Amino acid sequence: MAEIIRPRFGDGGGGPEDPMLETRVTRLEQDVQEMKSSLRSIELAVAEMKHLPKAADLAALRSDFAGLKADVAEMRGRLSQMPTLLQLVTVVITTWSAGAAMVFTLLRLARP
DSSP states (O other), X not given: OOOOOOOOTXXXXXXXXXXXXXXXXXXXXXXXHHHHHHHHHHHHHHHHHTTSOOHHHHHHHHHHHHXXXXXXXXXXXXXXXXXXXXXXXXXXXXXXXXXXXXXXXXXXXXXX
């Protein structure tokens, strides 16, 4: 591992003529460029997060779903009370039979 040489106060080195200064500034510029690109990606991620639903939106959705559940339960209750197809056919046949019996009875009574 390379040892980092840091100038000490009073060394007299590290001025503008220092050959290491240009290398360090170049490296610093590269690091700043990397930080800028990282910040751009973070900004994009935050911008996408702005479109996510907020807690108030979720609470409104929950209340809407609760109302929807109540409506579905009410409809199920009403549907369970409706007659089946067999019951409807039985009622129609019974009504027709009773009507036919009345007609035949009236015709028999009307004959001398």
